[in-house]
């Protein structure tokens with residue numbers, strides 16, 4: 532198991548995946564909460580059965596997978612449904628992230644979690660790295676990627692920590708306001724730092 536865990540966080544569309552892909556290229560093991568969140572709702576899982584019972588058959592596609600568009604619409608317009616889904620999934624996601632972190636073997640490992648601050652998960656990590664862009668950039672990038680309207684993205688952002696709140700928890704910050712290749716030197720620099728810190732930890 533890697534002894535040193537770096538948590539990456541950032542709002543929707545901030546560039547967490549673009550950053551963690553670069554650490555992965557350097558040989559660092561990545562545990563990604565968005566991927567884990569999909570694993571815990573595999574077709575035929577207990578969680579999917581509970582979701583179908585709560586939201587009705589429209590919440591599932593004919594192949595047994597979640598209808599993610601339907602659910603996104605449902606939970607981000609109904610606080611009680613969002614709380615219900617979060618209460619079901621967040622403990623499962625947390626458990627599965629812990630299992631995957633234990634399997635990591637690289638010098639340090641990365642835990643990428645959109646809701647690291649919101650769900651008070653900073654105690655799971657040794658260091659918090661925030662991927663930072665302004666809200667207008669988040670909106671533009673997330674809406675062009677996900678084919679969601681800016682109103683939908685704004686609504687999701689309203690359920691996440693503010694930029695200032697997130698930055699107040701940061702040990703390190705990556706500025707992703709420029710073109711993607713400006714991430715490379717920032718990731719390289721932090722990689723060297725994390726290699727050093729993980730050695731001190733031993």
Ligand SMILES: CC(C)(COP(=O)(O)OP(=O)(O)OC[C@H]1O[C@@H](n2cnc3c(N)ncnc32)[C@H](O)[C@@H]1O)[C@@H](O)C(=O)NCCC(=O)NCCS
Pocket residue numbers: 542543544564565568597599600602603606616617620621624644645646687690691
């Ligand atoms: C509602 C669902 C089905 C919509 O699926 P969809 O494919 O449209 O979104 P996806 O999972 O790719 O999430 C995209 C982004 O939305 C944001 N987001 C997702 N869920 C939440 C949430 N409960 N609260 C705040 N932001 C959220 C995150 O920034 C995330 O990166 C899905 O987001 C979900 O299962 N959410 C509950 C689990 C969760 O909290 N996941 C995110 C962090 S672990």
Ligand SMILES: Nc1ncnc2c1ncn2[C@@H]1O[C@H](COP(=O)(O)OP(=O)(O)OP(=O)(O)O)[C@@H](O)[C@H]1O
Pocket residue numbers: 541542543544545546547548549550565645672673676707708709710711712
């Ligand atoms: N510096 C950049 N310049 C232009 N586009 C970018 C940049 N960084 C990321 N993107 C694009 O913006 C979108 C969001 O980036 P990415 O998926 O890495 O964010 P994320 O934080 O993982 O998002 P989410 O939390 O929504 O999953 C993607 O389509 C990505 O290709």
